[in-house]
Amino acid sequence: MPLLEVRNISKSFGGLKVIKGVSFNVDKGELIGIIGPNGAGKSTLFNLISGVYHPDAGSIIFKDEDITKMEPYDLVKKGLARSWQIVRPFRNLTVEENIRVAFYGVGFKDSLSERNRRLDEILQMTGLLQHREQLAKNLPLGHLKRLEVARAVATGAELLMLDEPFAGLRVDEIKGLMHLVTVLHSIGLTILIIEHVVRSLLELTRRVLVLHEGRLIKEGTPEEVRRDKMVIEAYLGEESEVA
Numbered sequence: 001m002p003l004l005e006v007r008n009i010s011k012s013f014g015g016l017k018v019i020k021g022v023s024f025n026v027d028k029g030e031l032i033g034i035i036g037p038n039g040a041g042k043s044t045l046f047n048l049i050s051g052v053y054h055p056d057a058g059s060i061i062f063k064d065e066d067i068t069k070m071e072p073y074d075l076v077k078k079g080l081a082r083s084w085q086i087v088r089p090f091r092n093l094t095v096e097e098n099i100r101v102a103f104y105g106v107g108f109k110d111s112l113s114e115r116n117r118r119l120d121e122i123l124q125m126t127g128l129l130q131h132r133e134q135l136a137k138n139l140p141l142g143h144l145k146r147l148e149v150a151r152a153v154a155t156g157a158e159l160l161m162l163d164e165p166f167a168g169l170r171v172d173e174i175k176g177l178m179h180l181v182t183v184l185h186s187i188g189l190t191i192l193i194i195e196h197v198v199r200s201l202l203e204l205t206r207r208v209l210v211l212h213e214g215r216l217i218k219e220g221t222p223e224e225v226r227r228d229k230m231v232i233e234a235y236l237g238e239e240s241e242v243a
Contacts, residue, residue, distance in 0.1 A: 001064055003028040003190055004049070004159060009058030011044055018044045019055070020214040026159070026192065031185045033201040034194045035225075036211035037234055042194045043085065045211065046163055049192075050082045051075045062159070077106050079158035083148035083165060085194075089136035096132040098147055099123070102154035118154070126150040126180060142173040149180065159190045166197040178204050202226060210234065 002025035011019040019041045026032060036042050047053045049060055051072040059068045062080055070078075090098050099122060103115055110118070123129040126146045131139065136147060145165055152160055162181070166174045178200060185191055195201040202208065202222035210218040210225060212234040218225055225231055 002026060002061075003030075003063060005059075005061040006045075006049065007059045007061065009048060009055040009060065011048055011053060011055050018214050019048065021058070022211070022214075022216050023058075024209055024216060024219060026190060028158075028190055029185075029188065030207060031181070031191045031205050032193070033205035033208045033222075034192060034211065035196075035198055035201060035208060039213075040211040040234075041214040042211055043163060046082065046161055046192075046194060050080065050161060073105075076155050076157075079156065080161070081152040081155045081157035081159070082161035083145075083152050083163055085164040085167060087141070087144040087148050089139075089144060089147055089151075091137035092135060094133050094135055095128050095139070095143075095147060095150075096123070098136055099150055099154045102151045106155045122150050122154055125183060126153070127176070141168055142170070142176075145169065145173075145177060146180065149177075149184075153184065153189075157189065159192070160184065162191065162193045162195075164194055164196060166195055166200055174200055 004026040006022060006024050008021050008023050009019060010017065010021055022045060034042055044053065048055050051070050054069050059066055062078065067075060090101060096119065099119055123132055126149060128143065128146055128150060131143060139147065149165065165177055169177065174197060181191060181204060193201060205222060208220065208222055208225045209216060210231050217230050217234065218228050
């Protein structure tokens with residue numbers, strides 16, 4: 001049984017159809033990339049899966065439960081969490097406090113000592129341990145991206161959705177974040193990533209979905225995607241790395 005099933009979903013805004021009959025499955029333990037030109041519908045797809053929007057047609061199944069009409073605050077309690085392309089920290093809280101908010105938001109009933117242990121573990125894993133007392137508003141973008149991931153992990157997520165985590169980062173910061181994603185995957189998280197830094201995404205993932213004009217035009221290994229004529233045409237002039 002797949003962890004996530006997206007079944008023929010569509011979404012329009014006014015007269016503009018942004019997602020057009022998209023279907024795919026995600027098995028537990030997969031690390032999947034989603035690519036496509038600007039305007040392909042990638043972020044809308046994430047918003048549909050995470051409950052920010054609801055599809056006009058089709059259904060979304062998570063852990064064998066229909067979540068099509070559920071709200072984000074309900075989905076996060078079920079084990080589905082995401083980061084945002086534009087970081088959204090509580091700017092006047094410290095790194096540690098931002099992560100604690102995630103604990104409280106999902107209603108963890110663990111003891112204080114267990115929450116503290118888990119907090120230290122997340123801070124260490126995400127490379128934020130030495131920044132735990134810094135206010136989020138004083139962090140550089142690279143650390144804010146890590147904080148986005150840390151907060152999502154702190155919810156106890158089974159499915160982690162990362163929306164352009166590498167955007168705006170230096171090459172060394174991208175490599176560090178790629179390593180973090182690999183670590184999270186190795187400890188059992190199922191991960192979906194939208195990314196425009198295509199070369200890094202193809203290196204990181206084992207399966208890739210390609211969206212173009214709201215449709216899923218290709219699904220396959222990074223090598224299959226890299227050589228696909230339709231993918232090359234969809235990225236011509238924007239993402240020549242795919243070719």
